[in-house]
Each structure stands twice: as structure tokens, then as C-alpha cells.
Amino acid sequence: MTASLALYRLGTRLLEPFAPWLVSQRLKKGKENPERIGERFGATKVSRPDGAVIWMHGASVGESRLLLDMFAALRKRRPDLHAIVTTQTVTSAEMIAAWAPANVIHQVAPVDGPKAVETFISHWRPDAAVFAEGEIWPNMLETLQQRRIPAVLANARMTQKTLRGWNKRSGSARKLFAAFGFIGAADQATADGLGAALGRRIETVGNLKAQAVIEAPPxxxxxxxxxxxxxxxxxxxxxxxxxxxxxxxxxxxxxxMRKVGALMILVPRHPERGDSIVALLRERGLTTAQWSKDKAAPGAEVDVLVADTIGELLFWYACSDAVYLGGATIEGIGGHNPVEPNQLGKRVFTGPHGFNFAEMFNTLEPTGALVIGHTSQELSDYWLTELDAAQPTPVLGSHFADSRAPFERTLDAIAAMLPQAHPDA
Structure with a gap:
């Protein structure tokens, strides 16, 4: 163990008794579910299912959706398989409750303290683990290595700042990332940066979010x-x-002003902001309806429907004539995934700050599937152009989903780590 990892482990062990206080502060801010606080420390009332269990961990909504897609595909190969999916946010927990396929148990991710992680892994005894994108927690990974539980880092995607950090701490990086028998990078920059830090070849499989096939709403x-x-x-x-x-x-x-009777549907990334958004819109003289309060189509008097619920974004994409995707208009967020509306045949307008999806944006923009703009005037012009088109140009997404091979490559790596299915499974 390197000195920095030893210090991390000692520090988290000493600070772990104060973790309940830190979690309580998050609870006051609405960032924790009061009924599930125990899960932050590895405690649960849910029993481990019989048979093979895979632990899948992601930070938030996007990673969670990817993990669910991956598990659904894995179950076609292994119907006996169960998944424990852990996430960090309240929103992602609600999303999983709405979307999770059979054989999925959701748990709030334990804090990365030695005792909490040990309690979690001792209870669930996973046969393999999948971490999504950039979720690197030293105590989790060290415990997996000690227990000889194989792991995969799927859709690895990291910023240049993060990659520079791992290069400066290459000794610790090599120790931590040794937990992963397979690392699939979402882009070449991540593959090159991690490869340099780890001294091993990292395979670029492409962004798995671009390769997952969505199911269109009815x-x-x-x-x-x-x-x-x-x-x-x-x-x-x-x-x-x-x-x-x-x-x-x-x-x-x-x-x-130019399209009488037009309706805007606004879907906040975090649905708990619904009430404040309604107030903001009313201050601007817009009449509103709130989907979480009354799931009914808005009347002619409503200008904006605030769709502040979990798990219905695909439906809203399908219902709309023109799409604006947030996350990249203001700095610091990094953008959101345009693949889902594209696969539903919708072009997408978004902002210029999509650094988390730079490679995808650069691929999509020349095809016309993605439009990048800076001002609200550009967005209104885009919306009006789309609305005025007699027959909007369909976007089928073939430019980014021509092959499922990279997705299947990741599934192959995961499946190879699982114990063989029981003959009667």
C-alpha cells in the first residue's frame, strides 16, 4: 500500500465515527432519504438473494440508467442473475424504483469508510462488481481486492484534471485500479490518460450510453x-x-409571440425544484401546470407544463416537436447525453459547455443531430425552425449506434467474471 493510500485509509477510519453527523447535514438539505440512512453505513433490512449477485455502482441518474441497461442485457444471458445497484443521490434512487427490471435491489451507496464498506460487502457477498465512469473509492476497491471479488470499470470517462491527478499519484492509481480486471474507456482521451498513469493498455470501447438501445414509449x-x-x-x-x-x-x-398556442414542457434535472420553477415562470407572466400535482394534459390556457417527476423523460421526448437539452448552457456541469432523443428521431439543441460529452458532441454536430448554441435567441430561432418545418428531418442515430459490439464487449468481460450458472437456474 502506498503512503497516500495508507493515509486515506487511516483518515477515513478516524473520521468514520463522525460520518453520521455529515450524513445528517445532507439530510437537512434534502440530499438523503431519512428512511434509508442506515444504508449509508452498510446496514440493511433486505436479505441477500440466493444465487449469483453482481454489485453495480454509479453516482447518479445517468450512470444508474446505464447500469440498468447493462443488467437487463446480462439477464438475457444469465436469467438467474441478481443485481445490487448502489447510487449516491435521492433522484437516482427514485429513478431506479421507477425503471428497475426484475431481480434488481437498490441500496444507497455506503460511505467509503472501512467499517461501512466491510459491513456492506459482508452482507451482500457479491460475486462480481461493476463501477461506472469515474466512481473510484479506495476502501471499496481495496476490500474487493482483499475478498478477491473481480471488478469492471465500465464506460470510464474522466476529465483532464482528474487524469493529471492520477498521473501524479501513479503508484496509488496502479494499486487501486488493479481491482479492475477490465477497464473500458468511453473515449480515447480517458484511455490514453489512464494508460499512462497505470502502465497498462486501456481499451477504448466508446461511450456505452451511445450504444444502449432505448425502448420507445407506447x-x-x-x-x-x-x-x-x-x-x-x-x-x-x-x-x-x-x-x-x-x-x-x-x-x-x-x-x-410568433407561434400562437405553443406549449413548453420543462423537465428539470432534479424534480424537487418543481415548485421553485413554477414560481419563477409565473413571475415572468407564464401560466403553468405541474405534472407532479395533476397528471393531466394542460389546457389551452397553460403556457408551460413543469414535468417534475422521475422516469418519464423518454415520454416527453416522444411528445415534443423540438428539443432543448440542458446541462451545457451554464458552465460547470458538463452536459447531458443527447442519445435518447436522437434515437427517438429528435434533433437536439444544447449549449457549448458539454465537456463531459465532448467526443460525442463533436461526432453528432456535423451530422445535424446536435445543434450547439449560446443565446436564448438562438434557441428560440431553432425551436421556431423546427416547428415550421413541414416534415422535420428524422434523426435515427445510426451515426453513433451502428454497432453494438463495444457494448457486448463490456458485457463479455462482466459475464466472464461471474460464477457458472447452476444447471437448474
């Missing part, structure tokens, strides 16, 4: 909503953050 449900709105033109502001709600509202004000 067409009759979409048609029913469109009919209930009276066939109004619908623009969508999806996965917005503070600052982007105002950006979309400004653009929509211009749209309303």
Missing part, C-alpha cells in the same frame, strides 16, 4: 397526450439546471 400513450393538448406545437426543455430554466423561458417567450 405510441398510443404519446398520441393520446398530443390529442389531449389539442394538437398544440410542443417544445421541450429537458434536464435543466438553475440558470437554464430562465434561458428556456426567455426563448419560449419569443416562440409564443
Amino acid at each position: 405510441s398510443e400513450k404519446v398520441a393520446g397526450f398530443r390529442e389531449a393538448t389539442g394538437g398544440r406545437s410542443i417544445v421541450l426543455a429537458a434536464s435543466t439546471h438553475p440558470g437554464e430554466d430562465e434561458f428556456a423561458a426567455d426563448a419560449f417567450t419569443e416562440v409564443r
Whole structure:
């Protein structure tokens, strides 16, 4: 063990008794579920299922969705397989509750303290583990190595700043990442940076989020909503953050002046902001309806439907005529994944700060599947152009999903680490 890892382990061991206080502060801010605090320390009332169990860990909504897609594909190979999916955020927990396939148990991720991690792993006894993107927790990885539990780092995607940090601490990096029998990088920059830090070849499999095949919402449900709105033109502001709600509202004000009867559906990235967004929109003179309060199609008097619920974004993509995707208009977030609306045939307008999806954005923009703009005027012009098109140009997403081979390559690596299925499974 390197000196820095030894210090980390000692520090987390000494600080672990104070973890309940830290978690209580998060609880006061609405960042924890009061009924699930024990899970932060590895405690649970849920029993381990019989048979093979895989532990899948991701930070938030995007990673969670990817893990669920991967598990659904794994179950086609191994119907006996169970998954323990851990996440860090309240929103991702609610999403998994809404979307999880059979054989999935969700748990709040334990804090990375030696005792909490040991308690968690001793209870669930996973046969293999999958970590998504950049979730690197030293005590978790060290415990997996001590227990000889094989692990995969899927869709590894890291910023240049993070990669520089691992290069400066290459000894610790090599020790930690040795837990992963397979590392699949989402982009070449991550593969090169990790390869330099670890002294091993890292395979670039491509962004798995671009290769996961989504299931379109039922067409009759979409048609029913469109009919209930009276066939109004619908623009969508999806996965917005503070600052982007105002950006979309400004653009929509211009749209309303030129497209009488248009409706905006605004889907915040974090649904708990619904009430504050409604207040903001009303201050701007826009009439609103709130989907979490009354799941009914808005009447003609409603300008904006605030869709502040979990698990329905695909439905809103399908219902809309023109899409704005948040996360990249303001600095510091890094963008969100445009693949889902593209696969549903929708072009996407987004901002210039999509550094977490730079390679994907650079691939999509020349095809016309992605439009990058800076101002609300550009967004309103884009929305109006899409609404005025007699027959919008379909976007099928073939430019990024021509092959499922990289996705299958990752599944192969995971499946190879699992114990053989029982003949009767």
C-alpha cells in the first residue's frame, strides 16, 4: 500500500465515527432519504438473494440508467442473475424504483469508510462488481481486492484534471485500479490518460450510453397526450439546471409571440425544484401546470407544463416537436447525453459547455443531430425552425449506434467474471 493510500485509509477510519453527523447535514438539505440512512453505513433490512449477485455502482441518474441497461442485457444471458445497484443521490434512487427490471435491489451507496464498506460487502457477498465512469473509492476497491471479488470499470470517462491527478499519484492509481480486471474507456482521451498513469493498455470501447438501445414509449400513450393538448406545437426543455430554466423561458417567450398556442414542457434535472420553477415562470407572466400535482394534459390556457417527476423523460421526448437539452448552457456541469432523443428521431439543441460529452458532441454536430448554441435567441430561432418545418428531418442515430459490439464487449468481460450458472437456474 502506498503512503497516500495508507493515509486515506487511516483518515477515513478516524473520521468514520463522525460520518453520521455529515450524513445528517445532507439530510437537512434534502440530499438523503431519512428512511434509508442506515444504508449509508452498510446496514440493511433486505436479505441477500440466493444465487449469483453482481454489485453495480454509479453516482447518479445517468450512470444508474446505464447500469440498468447493462443488467437487463446480462439477464438475457444469465436469467438467474441478481443485481445490487448502489447510487449516491435521492433522484437516482427514485429513478431506479421507477425503471428497475426484475431481480434488481437498490441500496444507497455506503460511505467509503472501512467499517461501512466491510459491513456492506459482508452482507451482500457479491460475486462480481461493476463501477461506472469515474466512481473510484479506495476502501471499496481495496476490500474487493482483499475478498478477491473481480471488478469492471465500465464506460470510464474522466476529465483532464482528474487524469493529471492520477498521473501524479501513479503508484496509488496502479494499486487501486488493479481491482479492475477490465477497464473500458468511453473515449480515447480517458484511455490514453489512464494508460499512462497505470502502465497498462486501456481499451477504448466508446461511450456505452451511445450504444444502449432505448425502448420507445407506447405510441398510443404519446398520441393520446398530443390529442389531449389539442394538437398544440410542443417544445421541450429537458434536464435543466438553475440558470437554464430562465434561458428556456426567455426563448419560449419569443416562440409564443410568433407561434400562437405553443406549449413548453420543462423537465428539470432534479424534480424537487418543481415548485421553485413554477414560481419563477409565473413571475415572468407564464401560466403553468405541474405534472407532479395533476397528471393531466394542460389546457389551452397553460403556457408551460413543469414535468417534475422521475422516469418519464423518454415520454416527453416522444411528445415534443423540438428539443432543448440542458446541462451545457451554464458552465460547470458538463452536459447531458443527447442519445435518447436522437434515437427517438429528435434533433437536439444544447449549449457549448458539454465537456463531459465532448467526443460525442463533436461526432453528432456535423451530422445535424446536435445543434450547439449560446443565446436564448438562438434557441428560440431553432425551436421556431423546427416547428415550421413541414416534415422535420428524422434523426435515427445510426451515426453513433451502428454497432453494438463495444457494448457486448463490456458485457463479455462482466459475464466472464461471474460464477457458472447452476444447471437448474
